[in-house]
Amino acid sequence: MKQSKYTxxxxxxxxxxxxxxxxxxxxxxxxxxxxxPSAHVWDDGRIYIYTSHDEECQEDFWMKDWYVFSSExxxxxxxxxxxxxxxxxxxxxxxxxxxxxxxxNGKYYFCFPAGTGYKDRVNPEKSTKWMGIGIAxxxxxxxxxVDKIGAPLWTVPYANDPCLFVDDDGKAFVYFHGxxxxxxxxxxxxxxxxxxxxxxxxxxxxxxxxxxxxxxKRNGMYYFTMPENNRELSYYISDSPKGPWKYKGVFMxxxxxxxxxxxxxxxxxxxxxxxxxxxxxxxxxGKQRHVCAEYISFNSDGTIxxxxxxxxxxxxxx
Numbered sequence: 448m449k450q451s452k453y454t455x456x457x458x459x460x461x462x463x464x465x466x467x468x469x470x471x472x473x474x475x476x477x478x479x480x481x482x483x484p485s486a487h488v489w490d491d492g493r494i495y496i497y498t499s500h501d502e503e504c505q506e507d508f509w510m511k512d513w514y515v516f517s518s519e520x521x522x523x524x525x526x527x528x529x530x531x532x533x534x535x536x537x538x539x540x541x542x543x544x545x546x547x548x549x550x551x552n553g554k555y556y557f558c559f560p561a562g563t564g565y566k567d568r569v570n571p572e573k574s575t576k577w578m579g580i581g582i583a584x585x586x587x588x589x590x591x592x593v594d595k596i597g598a599p600l601w602t603v604p605y606a607n608d609p610c611l612f613v614d615d616d617g618k619a620f621v622y623f624h625g626x627x628x629x630x631x632x633x634x635x636x637x638x639x640x641x642x643x644x645x646x647x648x649x650x651x652x653x654x655x656x657x658x659x660x661x662x663x664k665r666n667g668m669y670y671f672t673m674p675e676n677n678r679e680l681s682y683y684i685s686d687s688p689k690g691p692w693k694y695k696g697v698f699m700x701x702x703x704x705x706x707x708x709x710x711x712x713x714x715x716x717x718x719x720x721x722x723x724x725x726x727x728x729x730x731x732x733g734k735q736r737h738v739c740a741e742y743i744s745f746n747s748d749g750t751i752x753x754x755x756x757x758x759x760x761x762x763x764x765x
Contacts, residue, residue, distance in 0.1 A: 470760035472726060472737035475516050475524050482736035483545030483608070483659065483708040484721035489588050490550075493517045494714045496721060496738065497548050497557070500529065504732040507566065510543040513559060515589055521714070521740075521761045530590035531583055533561055537597050542578055545608040545659050545708050548588070549638075551619055556638045557583040557592040558621060560607035561599075578607045580623065582638060596639050604630075604645075608659040608708070614688055615664070622660045622671070629654055631689055649691035650683065659708040662688065665718075668749050672698075674707045680722070682751060698743075698751040705734075711743060718743045719761065720754055 475481060480501035488494050495517045499510055514528030533540050539561035546559040562578030579599030583592035604625035611634075613619045619634035621641065629648045632641040648671075657673040664670070671692050672682040678701035683692035701707070702724065709722040720743040725734040740761050744752045 470522065470762055471739040471741075471756075471758050472724065472728075473524065473740060473760070475514075475738070476526055478729065479514070479526075480730075480735045481514060481738045482723040484710055484723065484738045484740075485545070485547045485661075486710045486712040486714075486719065486721045487548055487550075487588075488712060488714050489555075491588075493519050494521070494712070495548070495588050496524075496710075497530075497546050498528075498738060499543060499545055501736050503730065503735075507568075508544070509541055511541070512543055513546050513557075515548075517589070521719075527589035530585075531557060531559065531592045531594075536561055536581065536594055538599060539563055539579070539581070542576075542607070544578070547609055547611040549611040549613045549619060550588075551613050551617065551638060552636075553586075554638075555585045555588050555590075555592075556611065557585065557590070558609050558611040559583065560609060562607075578605055580606050580609045580621065584638075600641055604628075606630075610660045610662050612662040612688065618688075620662070620688055622662055624657055624660065629660075646689055648689060651691060651693050653694045658706075661710050663711050664688075665713075665745070666749060670711070670751075672709070672711060674709065676701075677706045678702075678704070680707060680709055680720075680754075684749065695750055697753075699754045699756075702756065718745070724756065 481498040483499040485497040497515045500514050512529040512532035515530050516524045518524045542562040544560045549556050559581050560578050564575035564577050566576040567573040581599050583594045585592045606623045606625040610622040620631050622631045629650050630645045632645050635642045655675045658677050660673045669685045669688050675681040679697045680699040681697045683694050685692045705725040711720050721740045723736045723738050726737050727734045741754050
């Protein structure tokens with residue numbers, strides 16, 4: 448009888464423990480719907496996640512502002528947002544989609560897509576939607592961020608969901624998919640314009656549709672990662688930030704027909720994949736986007752191991 452009671456107590460404690468360590472989706476508080484996580488570790492040692500913000504039951508990705516959250520333990524997160532809204536822009540009033548951020552010249556640069564118009568999905572020829580890439584500045588990683596140039600970095604080609612990458616030598620690059628091309632441009636030293644023209648990267652002959660590239664560097668190797676077909680996560684590698692790139696395959700499979708968007712960052716010796724999932728948790732509108740995270744690992748040759756979605760997420764490793 449005593450042994451049976453002990454076994455039951457142990458079972459209950461194990462169950463409680465498994466619930467306590469479940470970290471997906473990440474709890475940012477206030478029932479916020481967040482997506483498109485861009486994660487960075489700044490000099491203060493904290494990890495920051497810049498996200499887009501899905502309003503409850505929003506119409507066709509009509510989004511109005513951006514948030515940032517920070518943590519020092521990957522469990523408890525501080526909400527610092529909203530850090531910028533389309534109300535503060537003179538050239539756009541909608542489509543506050545996937546952002547990124549970078550540190551250079553003693554300032555933080557928030558790179559974001561925004562736009563105007565209406566996308567007619569029934570009669571595409573009647574669509575007036577346009578999107579461009581903006582850049583805002585702050586002395587703090589949590590903002591507020593100010594659009595100093597009062598205009599997009601360019602107007603043609605149409606572009607959204609940029610990645611802003613600063614290399615070890617201080618050169619900054621902005622990556623995006625525009626005009627059906629894989630493009631990169633070097634940023635000017637003051638980060639308020641691009642330097643020269645766009646550069647169409649050599650992707651080795653494989654250029655699937657995609658949005659939201661994420662570029663990072665590990666052990667001298669550059670990784671160009673993306674939601675291939677806006678669904679599964681795949682990647683290329685190169686020994687240069689501008690390529691040529693070699694396709695290496697998918698590291699996270701698609702989840703139905705749901706879109707995905709991600710970032711990859713090293714924090715306290717562990718590499719972490721942040722991404723979003725469409726989950727029906729507590730919304731009147733069914734599935735909504737929620738930011739999740741998983742640990743990510745590499746093979747000895749630098750290739751990325753397959754990553755599976757879990758409920759545990761960033762639980763403490765044993």
